[in-house]
Amino acid sequence: MIQVREIEDRKLWDDFIKTRKPHSFLHLWEWGTVQEILKQKILRLGIYDGNRLVGVALLIEIGSRRGKFFFCPHGPLLDWNQPALLSELVAAIKKEARLRRMDFLRFSPLEKKSELRQRQLRELGFRPAPMHMHAEMVWLLSLDQDESKLLADMRKSTRQAIAKAQKAGVIVRSSSDIHDLELFERLYSDTARRQQFVPFSEEYLQAEFTIFSSADKARVYSAEYQGRVVSGALILYTDTEAFYHQGASLPDQATFGASHLLQWTIIRDARLRGCTFYNFWGVVPPEKHDHPWSGLSLFKRGFGGFSEEYTHAHDLPLRFRYWGAWAVESLRRMKRRL
Structure with a gap:
Protein backbone atom coordinates (compact mmCIF):
# COMPACT_ATOMS: atom_id res chain seq x y z
CA MET A 1 0.00 0.00 0.00
CA ILE A 2 1.36 3.42 -1.00
CA GLN A 3 1.32 6.12 1.67
CA VAL A 4 2.61 9.68 1.87
CA ARG A 5 3.94 10.88 5.23
CA GLU A 6 5.98 13.80 6.50
CA ILE A 7 9.67 13.04 7.16
CA GLU A 8 11.34 14.55 10.21
CA ASP A 9 14.28 12.13 10.39
CA ARG A 10 17.23 13.77 8.66
CA LYS A 11 19.23 10.56 8.36
CA LEU A 12 16.34 8.82 6.63
CA TRP A 13 16.10 11.69 4.14
CA ASP A 14 19.85 11.94 3.56
CA ASP A 15 20.25 8.19 3.05
CA PHE A 16 17.54 8.18 0.39
CA ILE A 17 19.06 11.16 -1.46
CA LYS A 18 22.42 9.35 -1.54
CA THR A 19 20.82 6.41 -3.35
CA ARG A 20 19.38 8.72 -6.03
CA LYS A 21 22.51 10.86 -6.66
CA PRO A 22 20.49 13.62 -8.36
CA HIS A 23 22.24 16.25 -10.52
CA SER A 24 20.90 18.88 -8.13
CA PHE A 25 21.31 20.17 -4.59
CA LEU A 26 17.72 21.42 -4.38
CA HIS A 27 16.44 18.38 -2.50
CA LEU A 28 19.22 18.27 0.07
CA TRP A 29 18.13 18.63 3.69
CA GLU A 30 20.23 21.81 3.80
CA TRP A 31 18.18 23.44 1.04
CA GLY A 32 15.03 23.06 3.10
CA THR A 33 16.81 24.57 6.09
CA VAL A 34 17.88 27.56 3.98
CA GLN A 35 14.23 28.15 3.07
CA GLU A 36 13.23 28.04 6.73
CA ILE A 37 15.88 30.65 7.60
CA LEU A 38 14.38 32.80 4.84
CA LYS A 39 11.01 32.50 6.64
CA GLN A 40 9.51 30.07 4.12
CA LYS A 41 7.38 27.20 5.38
CA ILE A 42 8.41 23.79 4.08
CA LEU A 43 7.22 20.21 4.06
CA ARG A 44 9.45 17.19 3.57
CA LEU A 45 7.28 14.34 2.35
CA GLY A 46 8.16 10.68 1.96
CA ILE A 47 6.41 8.24 -0.36
CA TYR A 48 6.25 4.75 1.13
CA ASP A 49 5.46 1.40 -0.44
CA GLY A 50 4.58 -0.46 2.72
CA ASN A 51 7.42 0.37 5.11
CA ARG A 52 9.92 1.09 2.35
CA LEU A 53 10.75 4.70 1.46
CA VAL A 54 10.57 4.94 -2.34
CA GLY A 55 10.41 8.69 -2.95
CA VAL A 56 10.73 12.13 -1.42
CA ALA A 57 9.40 15.59 -2.16
CA LEU A 58 10.57 18.88 -0.67
CA LEU A 59 7.74 21.40 -0.80
CA ILE A 60 8.30 25.12 -0.28
CA GLU A 61 5.26 27.25 0.52
CA ILE A 62 5.56 30.41 -1.54
CA GLY A 63 3.33 33.40 -1.00
CA SER A 64 3.64 36.37 -3.33
CA ARG A 65 1.56 38.90 -5.19
CA ARG A 66 1.23 36.42 -8.03
CA GLY A 67 -0.36 33.80 -5.79
CA LYS A 68 0.21 31.25 -3.07
CA PHE A 69 1.58 27.88 -4.10
CA PHE A 70 3.58 24.80 -3.18
CA PHE A 71 6.82 24.53 -5.13
CA CYS A 72 8.81 21.30 -5.50
CA PRO A 73 12.33 22.24 -6.74
CA HIS A 74 13.98 19.64 -9.00
CA GLY A 75 11.55 17.06 -7.76
CA PRO A 76 9.80 14.99 -6.66
CA LEU A 77 12.48 12.31 -6.53
CA LEU A 78 10.84 8.96 -7.20
CA ASP A 79 10.57 6.30 -9.87
CA TRP A 80 8.48 8.03 -12.51
CA ASN A 81 8.07 4.69 -14.27
CA GLN A 82 5.69 3.75 -11.44
CA PRO A 83 2.78 6.14 -12.11
CA ALA A 84 0.97 5.14 -8.93
CA LEU A 85 3.71 6.73 -6.82
CA LEU A 86 3.34 10.10 -8.53
CA SER A 87 -0.46 9.90 -8.48
CA GLU A 88 -0.62 9.20 -4.74
CA LEU A 89 1.88 11.96 -4.00
CA VAL A 90 -0.05 14.54 -6.04
CA ALA A 91 -3.31 13.55 -4.34
CA ALA A 92 -1.73 14.02 -0.90
CA ILE A 93 -0.20 17.38 -1.82
CA LYS A 94 -3.49 18.63 -3.31
CA LYS A 95 -5.29 17.76 -0.08
CA GLU A 96 -2.77 19.69 2.03
CA ALA A 97 -2.68 22.59 -0.44
CA ARG A 98 -6.45 23.05 -0.31
CA LEU A 99 -6.33 23.12 3.49
CA ARG A 100 -3.80 25.98 3.19
CA ARG A 101 -5.87 27.70 0.47
CA MET A 102 -3.12 27.39 -2.14
CA ASP A 103 -3.79 28.66 -5.65
CA PHE A 104 -1.69 26.03 -7.40
CA LEU A 105 1.12 23.45 -7.19
CA ARG A 106 4.34 23.74 -9.18
CA PHE A 107 6.73 20.91 -9.93
CA SER A 108 10.16 21.40 -11.57
CA PRO A 109 11.04 17.75 -12.22
CA LEU A 110 14.61 16.52 -12.48
CA GLU A 111 13.45 14.14 -15.19
CA LYS A 112 14.92 14.27 -18.67
CA LYS A 113 12.65 16.09 -21.09
CA SER A 114 10.32 13.67 -22.87
CA GLU A 115 6.78 13.47 -24.18
CA LEU A 116 6.15 10.61 -21.71
CA ARG A 117 6.88 12.76 -18.65
CA GLN A 118 4.84 15.67 -19.98
CA ARG A 119 1.92 13.33 -20.68
CA GLN A 120 2.11 11.92 -17.15
CA LEU A 121 1.81 15.40 -15.73
CA ARG A 122 -1.02 16.39 -18.10
CA GLU A 123 -3.00 13.32 -17.08
CA LEU A 124 -2.79 14.49 -13.46
CA GLY A 125 -4.13 17.94 -14.38
CA PHE A 126 -0.82 19.81 -14.74
CA ARG A 127 -0.05 22.33 -17.46
CA PRO A 128 3.27 23.93 -18.53
CA ALA A 129 4.25 26.81 -16.22
CA PRO A 130 4.73 30.28 -17.77
CA MET A 131 8.31 30.42 -16.44
CA HIS A 132 11.03 28.12 -15.19
CA MET A 133 12.07 28.36 -11.54
CA HIS A 134 15.49 26.69 -11.67
CA ALA A 135 17.85 25.50 -14.38
CA GLU A 136 16.09 23.22 -16.89
CA TYR A 310 14.89 18.43 -17.93
CA THR A 311 11.11 18.50 -18.09
CA HIS A 312 9.80 22.06 -18.02
CA ALA A 313 8.13 23.28 -14.81
CA HIS A 314 4.44 22.35 -14.64
CA ASP A 315 1.57 23.84 -12.65
CA LEU A 316 -1.56 22.25 -11.25
CA PRO A 317 -4.19 25.02 -10.87
CA LEU A 318 -6.35 24.73 -7.76
CA ARG A 319 -8.18 28.07 -7.68
CA PHE A 320 -9.20 30.67 -10.24
CA ARG A 321 -6.56 33.03 -8.81
CA TYR A 322 -3.95 30.92 -10.60
CA TRP A 323 -4.74 32.64 -13.87
CA GLY A 324 -3.71 36.00 -12.46
CA ALA A 325 -0.33 34.49 -11.56
CA TRP A 326 -0.12 32.93 -15.03
CA ALA A 327 -0.67 36.34 -16.67
CA VAL A 328 1.92 38.11 -14.50
CA GLU A 329 4.59 35.48 -15.12
CA SER A 330 3.87 35.33 -18.84
CA LEU A 331 4.42 39.09 -19.09
CA ARG A 332 7.60 38.85 -17.01
CA ARG A 333 8.99 36.13 -19.29
CA MET A 334 8.42 38.27 -22.36
CA LYS A 335 10.05 41.34 -20.78
CA ARG A 336 13.14 39.33 -19.83
CA ARG A 337 13.33 37.68 -23.26
CA LEU A 338 13.46 34.23 -21.63
Whole structure:
Protein backbone atom coordinates (compact mmCIF):
# COMPACT_ATOMS: atom_id res chain seq x y z
CA MET A 1 0.00 0.00 0.00
CA ILE A 2 1.36 3.42 -1.00
CA GLN A 3 1.32 6.12 1.67
CA VAL A 4 2.61 9.68 1.87
CA ARG A 5 3.94 10.88 5.23
CA GLU A 6 5.98 13.80 6.50
CA ILE A 7 9.67 13.04 7.16
CA GLU A 8 11.34 14.55 10.21
CA ASP A 9 14.28 12.13 10.39
CA ARG A 10 17.23 13.77 8.66
CA LYS A 11 19.23 10.56 8.36
CA LEU A 12 16.34 8.82 6.63
CA TRP A 13 16.10 11.69 4.14
CA ASP A 14 19.85 11.94 3.56
CA ASP A 15 20.25 8.19 3.05
CA PHE A 16 17.54 8.18 0.39
CA ILE A 17 19.06 11.16 -1.46
CA LYS A 18 22.42 9.35 -1.54
CA THR A 19 20.82 6.41 -3.35
CA ARG A 20 19.38 8.72 -6.03
CA LYS A 21 22.51 10.86 -6.66
CA PRO A 22 20.49 13.62 -8.36
CA HIS A 23 22.24 16.25 -10.52
CA SER A 24 20.90 18.88 -8.13
CA PHE A 25 21.31 20.17 -4.59
CA LEU A 26 17.72 21.42 -4.38
CA HIS A 27 16.44 18.38 -2.50
CA LEU A 28 19.22 18.27 0.07
CA TRP A 29 18.13 18.63 3.69
CA GLU A 30 20.23 21.81 3.80
CA TRP A 31 18.18 23.44 1.04
CA GLY A 32 15.03 23.06 3.10
CA THR A 33 16.81 24.57 6.09
CA VAL A 34 17.88 27.56 3.98
CA GLN A 35 14.23 28.15 3.07
CA GLU A 36 13.23 28.04 6.73
CA ILE A 37 15.88 30.65 7.60
CA LEU A 38 14.38 32.80 4.84
CA LYS A 39 11.01 32.50 6.64
CA GLN A 40 9.51 30.07 4.12
CA LYS A 41 7.38 27.20 5.38
CA ILE A 42 8.41 23.79 4.08
CA LEU A 43 7.22 20.21 4.06
CA ARG A 44 9.45 17.19 3.57
CA LEU A 45 7.28 14.34 2.35
CA GLY A 46 8.16 10.68 1.96
CA ILE A 47 6.41 8.24 -0.36
CA TYR A 48 6.25 4.75 1.13
CA ASP A 49 5.46 1.40 -0.44
CA GLY A 50 4.58 -0.46 2.72
CA ASN A 51 7.42 0.37 5.11
CA ARG A 52 9.92 1.09 2.35
CA LEU A 53 10.75 4.70 1.46
CA VAL A 54 10.57 4.94 -2.34
CA GLY A 55 10.41 8.69 -2.95
CA VAL A 56 10.73 12.13 -1.42
CA ALA A 57 9.40 15.59 -2.16
CA LEU A 58 10.57 18.88 -0.67
CA LEU A 59 7.74 21.40 -0.80
CA ILE A 60 8.30 25.12 -0.28
CA GLU A 61 5.26 27.25 0.52
CA ILE A 62 5.56 30.41 -1.54
CA GLY A 63 3.33 33.40 -1.00
CA SER A 64 3.64 36.37 -3.33
CA ARG A 65 1.56 38.90 -5.19
CA ARG A 66 1.23 36.42 -8.03
CA GLY A 67 -0.36 33.80 -5.79
CA LYS A 68 0.21 31.25 -3.07
CA PHE A 69 1.58 27.88 -4.10
CA PHE A 70 3.58 24.80 -3.18
CA PHE A 71 6.82 24.53 -5.13
CA CYS A 72 8.81 21.30 -5.50
CA PRO A 73 12.33 22.24 -6.74
CA HIS A 74 13.98 19.64 -9.00
CA GLY A 75 11.55 17.06 -7.76
CA PRO A 76 9.80 14.99 -6.66
CA LEU A 77 12.48 12.31 -6.53
CA LEU A 78 10.84 8.96 -7.20
CA ASP A 79 10.57 6.30 -9.87
CA TRP A 80 8.48 8.03 -12.51
CA ASN A 81 8.07 4.69 -14.27
CA GLN A 82 5.69 3.75 -11.44
CA PRO A 83 2.78 6.14 -12.11
CA ALA A 84 0.97 5.14 -8.93
CA LEU A 85 3.71 6.73 -6.82
CA LEU A 86 3.34 10.10 -8.53
CA SER A 87 -0.46 9.90 -8.48
CA GLU A 88 -0.62 9.20 -4.74
CA LEU A 89 1.88 11.96 -4.00
CA VAL A 90 -0.05 14.54 -6.04
CA ALA A 91 -3.31 13.55 -4.34
CA ALA A 92 -1.73 14.02 -0.90
CA ILE A 93 -0.20 17.38 -1.82
CA LYS A 94 -3.49 18.63 -3.31
CA LYS A 95 -5.29 17.76 -0.08
CA GLU A 96 -2.77 19.69 2.03
CA ALA A 97 -2.68 22.59 -0.44
CA ARG A 98 -6.45 23.05 -0.31
CA LEU A 99 -6.33 23.12 3.49
CA ARG A 100 -3.80 25.98 3.19
CA ARG A 101 -5.87 27.70 0.47
CA MET A 102 -3.12 27.39 -2.14
CA ASP A 103 -3.79 28.66 -5.65
CA PHE A 104 -1.69 26.03 -7.40
CA LEU A 105 1.12 23.45 -7.19
CA ARG A 106 4.34 23.74 -9.18
CA PHE A 107 6.73 20.91 -9.93
CA SER A 108 10.16 21.40 -11.57
CA PRO A 109 11.04 17.75 -12.22
CA LEU A 110 14.61 16.52 -12.48
CA GLU A 111 13.45 14.14 -15.19
CA LYS A 112 14.92 14.27 -18.67
CA LYS A 113 12.65 16.09 -21.09
CA SER A 114 10.32 13.67 -22.87
CA GLU A 115 6.78 13.47 -24.18
CA LEU A 116 6.15 10.61 -21.71
CA ARG A 117 6.88 12.76 -18.65
CA GLN A 118 4.84 15.67 -19.98
CA ARG A 119 1.92 13.33 -20.68
CA GLN A 120 2.11 11.92 -17.15
CA LEU A 121 1.81 15.40 -15.73
CA ARG A 122 -1.02 16.39 -18.10
CA GLU A 123 -3.00 13.32 -17.08
CA LEU A 124 -2.79 14.49 -13.46
CA GLY A 125 -4.13 17.94 -14.38
CA PHE A 126 -0.82 19.81 -14.74
CA ARG A 127 -0.05 22.33 -17.46
CA PRO A 128 3.27 23.93 -18.53
CA ALA A 129 4.25 26.81 -16.22
CA PRO A 130 4.73 30.28 -17.77
CA MET A 131 8.31 30.42 -16.44
CA HIS A 132 11.03 28.12 -15.19
CA MET A 133 12.07 28.36 -11.54
CA HIS A 134 15.49 26.69 -11.67
CA ALA A 135 17.85 25.50 -14.38
CA GLU A 136 16.09 23.22 -16.89
CA MET A 137 19.11 22.70 -19.14
CA VAL A 138 22.44 22.20 -17.36
CA TRP A 139 26.02 21.71 -18.52
CA LEU A 140 27.83 18.77 -16.91
CA LEU A 141 31.49 17.81 -16.93
CA SER A 142 32.50 14.27 -15.99
CA LEU A 143 35.46 14.33 -13.60
CA ASP A 144 36.17 10.62 -14.00
CA GLN A 145 39.25 11.36 -16.14
CA ASP A 146 42.72 12.78 -15.55
CA GLU A 147 43.62 16.45 -15.85
CA SER A 148 45.41 16.06 -19.17
CA LYS A 149 42.24 14.61 -20.72
CA LEU A 150 40.10 17.38 -19.20
CA LEU A 151 42.40 20.00 -20.70
CA ALA A 152 42.51 18.24 -24.07
CA ASP A 153 38.72 18.19 -24.28
CA MET A 154 38.40 21.93 -23.67
CA ARG A 155 37.96 24.46 -26.43
CA LYS A 156 41.39 25.69 -27.57
CA SER A 157 40.58 29.27 -26.59
CA THR A 158 39.64 28.08 -23.08
CA ARG A 159 43.01 26.38 -22.60
CA GLN A 160 44.75 29.49 -23.89
CA ALA A 161 42.82 31.72 -21.47
CA ILE A 162 43.82 29.51 -18.51
CA ALA A 163 47.48 29.67 -19.54
CA LYS A 164 47.23 33.42 -20.03
CA ALA A 165 45.83 33.92 -16.52
CA GLN A 166 48.57 31.76 -15.00
CA LYS A 167 51.24 33.72 -16.85
CA ALA A 168 49.67 37.05 -15.79
CA GLY A 169 49.90 36.05 -12.13
CA VAL A 170 46.18 35.61 -11.39
CA ILE A 171 45.79 34.02 -7.95
CA VAL A 172 42.75 31.86 -7.08
CA ARG A 173 41.73 31.35 -3.46
CA SER A 174 38.90 29.39 -1.83
CA SER A 175 37.32 29.83 1.57
CA SER A 176 34.47 28.75 3.81
CA ASP A 177 34.70 31.99 5.84
CA ILE A 178 31.59 34.20 5.84
CA HIS A 179 33.82 37.31 5.60
CA ASP A 180 35.06 36.15 2.21
CA LEU A 181 31.46 35.76 1.09
CA GLU A 182 31.03 39.49 1.78
CA LEU A 183 33.72 40.24 -0.82
CA PHE A 184 31.86 38.05 -3.29
CA GLU A 185 28.58 39.81 -2.52
CA ARG A 186 30.03 43.20 -3.49
CA LEU A 187 31.30 41.79 -6.78
CA TYR A 188 27.98 40.03 -7.35
CA SER A 189 25.98 43.24 -6.76
CA ASP A 190 28.21 45.13 -9.20
CA THR A 191 27.74 42.39 -11.80
CA ALA A 192 23.95 42.49 -11.37
CA ARG A 193 23.83 46.26 -11.89
CA ARG A 194 26.07 46.10 -14.95
CA GLN A 195 24.30 43.16 -16.59
CA GLN A 196 20.83 44.26 -15.46
CA PHE A 197 19.58 41.11 -13.79
CA VAL A 198 17.73 40.77 -10.49
CA PRO A 199 20.25 39.45 -7.93
CA PHE A 200 19.59 37.25 -4.95
CA SER A 201 19.56 39.25 -1.72
CA GLU A 202 22.46 39.33 0.72
CA GLU A 203 20.21 37.54 3.20
CA TYR A 204 19.64 34.75 0.66
CA LEU A 205 23.33 34.32 -0.18
CA GLN A 206 24.36 34.38 3.47
CA ALA A 207 21.72 31.82 4.49
CA GLU A 208 22.74 29.52 1.64
CA PHE A 209 26.43 29.83 2.38
CA THR A 210 26.09 29.55 6.16
CA ILE A 211 23.98 26.38 6.11
CA PHE A 212 25.92 24.61 3.37
CA SER A 213 29.38 25.56 4.62
CA SER A 214 28.53 24.34 8.13
CA ALA A 215 28.14 20.88 6.56
CA ASP A 216 31.30 21.33 4.43
CA LYS A 217 29.11 21.68 1.34
CA ALA A 218 29.99 25.21 0.20
CA ARG A 219 33.06 27.25 -0.68
CA VAL A 220 33.49 30.71 -2.13
CA TYR A 221 36.22 31.14 -4.73
CA SER A 222 37.90 34.38 -5.78
CA ALA A 223 40.38 35.22 -8.53
CA GLU A 224 42.73 38.13 -7.77
CA TYR A 225 44.75 40.17 -10.21
CA GLN A 226 47.18 42.83 -8.97
CA GLY A 227 45.50 42.85 -5.58
CA ARG A 228 41.92 43.16 -6.87
CA VAL A 229 39.22 40.49 -6.74
CA VAL A 230 38.10 40.36 -10.38
CA SER A 231 36.08 37.14 -10.50
CA GLY A 232 34.29 34.94 -7.99
CA ALA A 233 32.03 31.92 -7.60
CA LEU A 234 29.89 30.29 -4.93
CA ILE A 235 30.19 26.51 -5.19
CA LEU A 236 27.86 24.01 -3.52
CA TYR A 237 28.50 20.29 -3.09
CA THR A 238 26.73 17.00 -2.70
CA ASP A 239 28.64 13.78 -1.99
CA THR A 240 29.29 13.25 -5.70
CA GLU A 241 28.93 16.61 -7.42
CA ALA A 242 30.09 20.24 -7.34
CA PHE A 243 27.74 23.00 -8.51
CA TYR A 244 28.57 26.43 -9.91
CA HIS A 245 25.55 28.11 -8.35
CA GLN A 246 26.52 31.79 -8.33
CA GLY A 247 29.14 33.73 -10.24
CA ALA A 248 30.36 37.31 -10.62
CA SER A 249 33.16 39.18 -12.35
CA LEU A 250 34.49 42.57 -13.41
CA PRO A 251 34.29 43.37 -17.12
CA ASP A 252 38.05 43.66 -17.61
CA GLN A 253 38.84 40.18 -16.21
CA ALA A 254 38.35 38.64 -19.67
CA THR A 255 41.51 40.35 -20.97
CA PHE A 256 43.65 38.14 -18.71
CA GLY A 257 41.46 35.02 -18.37
CA ALA A 258 40.72 35.23 -14.64
CA SER A 259 37.32 33.52 -14.82
CA HIS A 260 38.78 30.66 -16.89
CA LEU A 261 41.50 29.99 -14.32
CA LEU A 262 38.92 30.32 -11.53
CA GLN A 263 36.78 27.57 -13.09
CA TRP A 264 39.77 25.33 -13.80
CA THR A 265 40.84 25.60 -10.15
CA ILE A 266 37.30 24.72 -9.00
CA ILE A 267 37.27 21.70 -11.31
CA ARG A 268 40.63 20.46 -10.04
CA ASP A 269 39.57 20.91 -6.41
CA ALA A 270 36.29 19.06 -7.07
CA ARG A 271 38.27 16.08 -8.45
CA LEU A 272 40.45 16.04 -5.33
CA ARG A 273 37.31 16.14 -3.22
CA GLY A 274 36.06 12.96 -4.92
CA CYS A 275 33.31 14.50 -7.02
CA THR A 276 32.39 12.62 -10.19
CA PHE A 277 30.70 15.60 -11.90
CA TYR A 278 31.08 19.35 -12.07
CA ASN A 279 27.73 20.97 -12.75
CA PHE A 280 28.03 24.38 -14.43
CA TRP A 281 24.27 24.81 -13.79
CA GLY A 282 22.08 26.56 -16.33
CA VAL A 283 22.80 27.00 -20.05
CA VAL A 284 20.66 27.84 -23.06
CA PRO A 285 20.67 26.04 -26.44
CA PRO A 286 23.53 27.19 -28.73
CA GLU A 287 21.08 28.49 -31.35
CA LYS A 288 19.56 31.05 -28.94
CA HIS A 289 22.07 33.78 -29.76
CA ASP A 290 19.85 36.63 -28.52
CA HIS A 291 19.18 35.06 -25.09
CA PRO A 292 20.62 36.98 -22.07
CA TRP A 293 22.55 33.84 -21.03
CA SER A 294 24.01 33.13 -24.47
CA GLY A 295 27.51 34.45 -23.71
CA LEU A 296 27.70 32.75 -20.31
CA SER A 297 26.54 29.47 -21.86
CA LEU A 298 29.28 29.71 -24.50
CA PHE A 299 31.83 30.25 -21.72
CA LYS A 300 30.65 27.15 -19.83
CA ARG A 301 30.66 24.94 -22.92
CA GLY A 302 34.28 25.86 -23.53
CA PHE A 303 35.37 23.54 -20.72
CA GLY A 304 33.97 20.45 -22.46
CA GLY A 305 31.17 18.25 -21.23
CA PHE A 306 27.57 17.63 -22.17
CA SER A 307 24.11 19.05 -21.58
CA GLU A 308 21.06 17.55 -19.89
CA GLU A 309 17.61 19.00 -20.49
CA TYR A 310 14.89 18.43 -17.93
CA THR A 311 11.11 18.50 -18.09
CA HIS A 312 9.80 22.06 -18.02
CA ALA A 313 8.13 23.28 -14.81
CA HIS A 314 4.44 22.35 -14.64
CA ASP A 315 1.57 23.84 -12.65
CA LEU A 316 -1.56 22.25 -11.25
CA PRO A 317 -4.19 25.02 -10.87
CA LEU A 318 -6.35 24.73 -7.76
CA ARG A 319 -8.18 28.07 -7.68
CA PHE A 320 -9.20 30.67 -10.24
CA ARG A 321 -6.56 33.03 -8.81
CA TYR A 322 -3.95 30.92 -10.60
CA TRP A 323 -4.74 32.64 -13.87
CA GLY A 324 -3.71 36.00 -12.46
CA ALA A 325 -0.33 34.49 -11.56
CA TRP A 326 -0.12 32.93 -15.03
CA ALA A 327 -0.67 36.34 -16.67
CA VAL A 328 1.92 38.11 -14.50
CA GLU A 329 4.59 35.48 -15.12
CA SER A 330 3.87 35.33 -18.84
CA LEU A 331 4.42 39.09 -19.09
CA ARG A 332 7.60 38.85 -17.01
CA ARG A 333 8.99 36.13 -19.29
CA MET A 334 8.42 38.27 -22.36
CA LYS A 335 10.05 41.34 -20.78
CA ARG A 336 13.14 39.33 -19.83
CA ARG A 337 13.33 37.68 -23.26
CA LEU A 338 13.46 34.23 -21.63
